[in-house]
Amino acid sequence: MVKGTHQAKEDPRNKDVQIFINGTFYAREEARISVFDSGYLVGDGVWEAFRVHKGKLVFIDDHLNRLWQSAKVIGIALPFSKETLIAHVQETLAINGMWDHIHVRVMITRGIKKTPSQDPRLTISGPNLVIIAEHKEAAGESKQEGIRLFTSTYRRGSPDYLDPRLNCHSKLHEVQALIQAIEAGADEALMLDTQGFVATCNATNFFMVKDGEVWTSTGQYCMNGITRGKVLAICEKKGLPCYQKNFSLFDVYGADEAFVTGTFGGLTPVVKIDGKPIGESGAGPLTRQLSNWYEEWIEQEIQA
Structure with a gap:
């Protein structure tokens, strides 16, 4: 599987x-x-x-x-x-x-x-x-055990030639990044922007947690995912410090927790990046809390 x-x-x-x-x-x-x-x-x-x-x-x-x-x-x-x-x-x-x-x-x-x-x-x-x-239905294995990321050498491009926010059929760039990650023994790819800051993953949006703060990229070099937007809204509603900012692999390797967001998987914990462990095994406490809040939001949508 x-x-x-x-x-x-x-x-x-x-x-x-x-x-x-x-x-x-x-x-x-x-x-x-x-x-x-x-x-x-x-x-x-x-x-x-x-x-x-x-x-x-x-x-x-x-x-x-x-x-x-x-x-x-x-x-x-x-x-x-x-x-x-x-x-x-x-x-x-x-x-x-x-x-x-x-x-x-x-x-x-x-x-x-x-x-x-x-x-x-x-x-x-x-x-x-x-x-x-x-x-x-999403399998529980990735949620429970977390996934491993590998930082691809393929960069997320500048919006002046193919805006990364465009959900188009031309996904070969992301496929190349994913193939590179798989060949490196990881599950999915982490991608940097043109300046070397962390941008996103090949098919999901990346978040990290450090000292109780939630960080994600500026959004200039990534698909502005619907689930990404919901997590940002949840943080604002719950009073959690959350920042859209530039940060590098130096910051990522020292993260307390990391997770990715997407429509299918919701919030999925990240346990290793480039072979380096991130936090404890499985989802960290803030990742679990955010995931629960996100699922509650979906339930509210269903009941509305």
Whole structure:
């Protein structure tokens, strides 16, 4: 089993899920999209992923706002409203009989190209919309034991050539960082910014705890994750000192605790970075407390 923040329990129901593609449902093994699709050809598309608990699309407004912003940034005019997209998601959940512990991924590409090319003017269709919903419950191993990070030599880039806040299909940079980490014997990659300060991880946001203070990066060189934002809001609400600041590996190696945040895994403790132990084994006390508060927030969303 793959260990990391996306480690999930095996669920045999997923082999029979129906996939939504442009208004039609297909069996998982029959779900296809053209080889001339812009996303396949040049990674030209955006995506969003969120959780469904007890029928509730958790923090859906935050996720859709980010999706619409990303589409606008790369010049994709979405031919449907947020309400229509939610209706498509609900239809996907209904046809699959899904209710709890569901992970939904929405993918939008520019459309079908006339010929393989980067040029958006050669797109001959409207945007392609794919919705994949799966029964997906996080495995307890990563939460209980924590994960190991390795600092990749691949840096998070400057926003003047590919803004790290853009949730686009072009994730090869992060894949390279993750491969490097795996080859080094770690579970996921820690990535620095162009100045050498800690930025983020390949698929999650990084936090550290020192002397009762919570630190995370400035947000200029990382995906501004929804869960990251919730942790910042929790710290403010609970009166915990929390800082978005520049800090280096010097600070990280001396951290009392560390954790990463993401939509699927929530808060996942980090126990080693570059082979150096961080705090005690498993999650530290502040990480556990923040994780509990985050889960309480989700429960409030469900009950709202």
